[in-house]
Amino acid sequence: MSTLAIEKARKADLGLSLTHAKKGLGWGLLSGIAWGLDATLLAIAFTLAPLAGIGSAITASLVGTAGKEGFGGLWVVGNCLVQGKGAEILRALKTKPGRLCCLAGLLGGPIAMSCYVFSVYAAGPAYAVSIATLYPLFGAVFAMPILKEKMQPKVLAGIGICVIGAIVISYSPADLETYPNFYWGLFFGLLANVAWGMEAVVSTFGMDLLDSDVVLSIRYLTSALLYILIILPLAGGLGLAVDLLTTAESLSIFVAIGLTSSLAYLAWYKAMNMTGVARANALNNTHLMFGIFFSWMILDSEITLGLIVGSVLILFGSLSALTDKEALFNLRKV
C-alpha cells in the first residue's frame, strides 16, 4: 500500500475520531442546558397544586422526584423503542454490566434525585443547582481507579475552578424566610453529588459494552420502579402521586419535566461514553449558568453579584475541559 493511500486513510480516520469527540462535547453542553431548564420547571411544579399544598417537604419532594423519574422513563424507553432498541434492553438485563446499570438507577434515582429535589425545594433552584456543580469532583475521583480514566491536569483544574465558582455562589445572601430549611437543602445537595459521581462511573462502565440509550433506559426503569413499588408506599405518597396525575396543570408540567430531564440524562450519558466522565461532567456543569438564566427568565429570580461571578468561574472551569485533541481520542490509561 502506498504512503499516499495510508496518509489519505489516516486523515479520514482522524476526521472520524474528531467528529466522535466533537459530538461528545456537544452532548455534554446540551446536557447542561437541559438540566438548567429542568431545575426551573421543577421549581414551578412545587408552586402548583397538589405539591404546593403539602405540609411535608419530604413527601412533596419524593412525589415530585417520582413524577420526574416516571415521566423521564417513559420518554427514554419510548426513544429506545422508536430506534428499534427495545430487544436490546432485555438482552442487556441478562448480562452483568446490564444488571450493574440497575445500581446506577438506584444511585442516580432514589438516592441522588430525592436529595437533589429536596435541595431545590428547601434551598431554591439557584442554590440547589449551584451545589450540584460539585459532583464532577466525586466523578473524577471515582473514575481514576475504577475506569482507569486519564486525568488531564487542565480538566482537574477546571473542575477545581467550578467548585470555587459554586462556593462563590453559595456565599451570596440566602432568603431564609422563603426557604426556612435552607441549610438542610445545601446538605442534601452535597449528598446528591456523591451519588451522581458514583452513578456516572457505574453507568460509564456499563456503556463500555452496552448502548448508551439502553443503559439509560435500565437506569430509568430501575429508578421509576423503586419509587412506585417501595419509596412512595413507604412515604405515604401514593395518594399525592394520584392527585398529581389527575391535575391537568401539574400533569402537563411533569410531562415537560420528564422530557427535559430525560434529554439532560441522554446527553450526559452519551457525553460520558464519548469523551470520558471528567470532561463530560465538567461540560454538564454549565447547567448552573443555564439554571440561573432560566430561573431569571421564567421565575424572575434576582441575579446577585455572587451568582454572576460564580457563573463566570464555572463557565471558565467547564471550558478548561476542552483539552488537546489527542486526549479526546484515547480516554483510558490502558
Next chain:
Amino acid sequence: MKLPIKFRLLQMIAAGGVRTTSDVLRVLQMEYSGERCVNSKTITEYLQSLRVCGLLEMDLTGEFDEFGVPVKNCRVTEYGKGRLTFIAAS
C-alpha cells in the same frame, strides 16, 4: 439468547475473521435479522466508542470500505480482554 449487539461486536473481533465495518455489519445483520438499530452508523459509533475507551486497537490498512470508512485491522486490547470475561459470565 442473543448477546447485546456491542457485546457481540467485541466478541466477534476477539474471535478474529472480521476486519472492516462492512464485514461486521454483514454478520450482525444476519444474526440480528430485521433489527433496525443494526446499521452502518450505529456500528461505526460502537467501534469508535470501543476504541476511545481502550477496548480496541486499530491499524489502518490504507483501504476504504463501501461506506467510505477507512479499513482497519481491529484487535482487542488486554483491557478489552478483561471485559470479555463479562461476556463469558453472561
